[in-house]
Amino acid sequence: MKFIVDNNVGKLAKWLRMMGYDTLFFDGSDDWEMIMTALAEGRVILTRDTQIMKRGVVTSGRLKAILIKSDEPEQQMRQVVETLKLDCQSGLFTICLECNQPLKESSKQQVRDRVPPYVFQTQNQYVECPACHRIYWRGTHWQAMTKTLEKFRGGS
Ligand SMILES: [Zn+2]
Numbered sequence: 001m002k003f004i005v006d007n008n009v010g011k012l013a014k015w016l017r018m019m020g021y022d023t024l025f026f027d028g029s030d031d032w033e034m035i036m037t038a039l040a041e042g043r044v045i046l047t048r049d050t051q052i053m054k055r056g057v058v059t060s061g062r063l064k065a066i067l068i069k070s071d072e073p074e075q076q077m078r079q080v081v082e083t084l085k086l087d088c089q090s091g092l093f094t095i096c097l098e099c100n101q102p103l104k105e106s107s108k109q110q111v112r113d114r115v116p117p118y119v120f121q122t123q124n125q126y127v128e129c130p131a132c133h134r135i136y137w138r139g140t141h142w143q144a145m146t147k148t149l150e151k152f153r154g155g156s
Pocket residue numbers: 096097098099100101129130131132133134
């Protein structure tokens with residue numbers, strides 16, 4: 001499942017990428033442009049804009065869009081997770097949070113000079129973004145994010 005997130009619910013983009021969902025952030029002002037992108041790439045629209053929900057492509061079911069109810073980001077995310085039964089666990093850290101590119105595994109030697117020494121000492125698994133070359137590893141940052149994502153799981 002792929003998404004396009006309207007700028008009125010922008011915070012969702014990072015969380016969805018964190019969970020491994022290919023997610024575009026739409027920062028334009030022309031709704032039609034967002035709708036065309038969603039149709040062309042098979043993306044689900046997440047928005048707070050009721051006008052989008054009234055468009056023919058949406059009411060006819062050709063395009064899937066979810067109207068986000070809350071103005072509070074955590075509630076918004078919970079709504080999306082529950083409505084679409086999203087997987088909050090298995091896709092963790094497969095997509096770059098900054099550029100939405102699939103991450104690739106890197107060996108310890110490849111990242112040697114690019115991570116802090118204490119990280120290099122203690123971590124053995126790394127993934128890297130082929131676009132921005134940001135490196136991700138497990139550890140405290142990862143644990144904090146896992147904890148964040150747990151909050152979005154329904155019923156737990
Ligand atoms: Zn990146």
